[in-house]
Amino acid sequence: MQETERLVQCSLFILFFSFFPINFLFAQVYPNQQVDSLLKLGIRNIIEQNYIKAEQNFIQLGKQYPELPFSNIYLAACKIAEAYDYAEQYESEYIESKLEKAKKTAGDLLDSDEDNLWYNYLYALAEGYSAYYDAINEKWFSALSTGINSISSFGNCLNLDNNFYEAYIAIGTYEYWISRKTEFLEWLPFYKDEIDIGIEKLRKAAELASYNSYLAIYSLIWIYIDQKDFKSAITLGEKAIKEFPKSRYFKRGLARAFEDIDPKKSVDLYYEILNSYPKERDTNHINEIVLKHLIAQQYAKVGMNENALELCNEILDIKNFTDFELSKLHNRLERVIKLKISLTQ
Numbered sequence: 001m002q003e004t005e006r007l008v009q010c011s012l013f014i015l016f017f018s019f020f021p022i023n024f025l026f027a028q029v030y031p032n033q034q035v036d037s038l039l040k041l042g043i044r045n046i047i048e049q050n051y052i053k054a055e056q057n058f059i060q061l062g063k064q065y066p067e068l069p070f071s072n073i074y075l076a077a078c079k080i081a082e083a084y085d086y087a088e089q090y091e092s093e094y095i096e097s098k099l100e101k102a103k104k105t106a107g108d109l110l111d112s113d114e115d116n117l118w119y120n121y122l123y124a125l126a127e128g129y130s131a132y133y134d135a136i137n138e139k140w141f142s143a144l145s146t147g148i149n150s151i152s153s154f155g156n157c158l159n160l161d162n163n164f165y166e167a168y169i170a171i172g173t174y175e176y177w178i179s180r181k182t183e184f185l186e187w188l189p190f191y192k193d194e195i196d197i198g199i200e201k202l203r204k205a206a207e208l209a210s211y212n213s214y215l216a217i218y219s220l221i222w223i224y225i226d227q228k229d230f231k232s233a234i235t236l237g238e239k240a241i242k243e244f245p246k247s248r249y250f251k252r253g254l255a256r257a258f259e260d261i262d263p264k265k266s267v268d269l270y271y272e273i274l275n276s277y278p279k280e281r282d283t284n285h286i287n288e289i290v291l292k293h294l295i296a297q298q299y300a301k302v303g304m305n306e307n308a309l310e311l312c313n314e315i316l317d318i319k320n321f322t323d324f325e326l327s328k329l330h331n332r333l334e335r336v337i338k339l340k341i342s343l344t345q
Helices: 002-017 033-047 051-064 070-086 092-112 117-136 140-160 165-180 195-208 213-226 230-243 248-258 263-276 286-301 305-316 323-344
Strands: none
Touching (some): 033 051, 033 070, 051 070, 070 092, 092 117, 140 165, 165 213, 195 213, 213 230, 213 248, 230 248, 248 263, 263 286, 286 305
């Protein structure tokens, strides 16, 4: 149950993360060099958790090019990524406002020229973020409807340019996870297994895209974990960390991959993540508890029960949770108690 929960959470984030068009700036360069430059800088700042700098990049982009939806899309994306990273509540009014403006602008551009590759891409991007945000707020019907629109528009991009590998990443990720999560329907005649097709698209994007290859790698890390192919996940994770050594996004995937290969290495990575959060952003205990619980489980796995017990006690000594914290931690706190009991028997 715990592993399923983690994979579902990661698959949602992967679908969101796959909408970052990082390498289109190289493999599929936007015609305007200044737009290209600001996008490159802002998106990289998000991946490296420099959220203030990223926001400044996208605000500047909006001031210089208000006719494009890029600014509103990525201002929303920045807030979503930041809240996800710090396990904070989402600024819903701000995010929804930015995404609605972006969808309106992208839709108007697409209406003016349905065969324009970039207009299709911008529409797919805006719809994709809206679908993800609906999903994390459990608005499942809206998320499904908007997500289908997004994937369809990414498909239109490939119809216009079959080498538009950013679309490969979004579509490949979608094909894998939608097949993976509906495997229980495989006995039905209309069921379509696209797991291998999705993986192949991601592999192709990882090979043929330069900067954006790391987004394909991010998706593949968690797919390999889901497939129990931990060695492949580690190889890909280590490659990503060389490019983004401070990125908590990639470190989480790599740490999870090491759990079944080298638990002590996994512990080191989880501690790196835990210690990387700036003290001034300790607004709640969610990341602390999640990471300490993961570390305690690895200690228990290798027989370091005293270390595991110490972490369990640190977690259970935390009091005065907010309603938001309890909504995110209730089941985990129960698992911490069960782990502590098992360690003291």
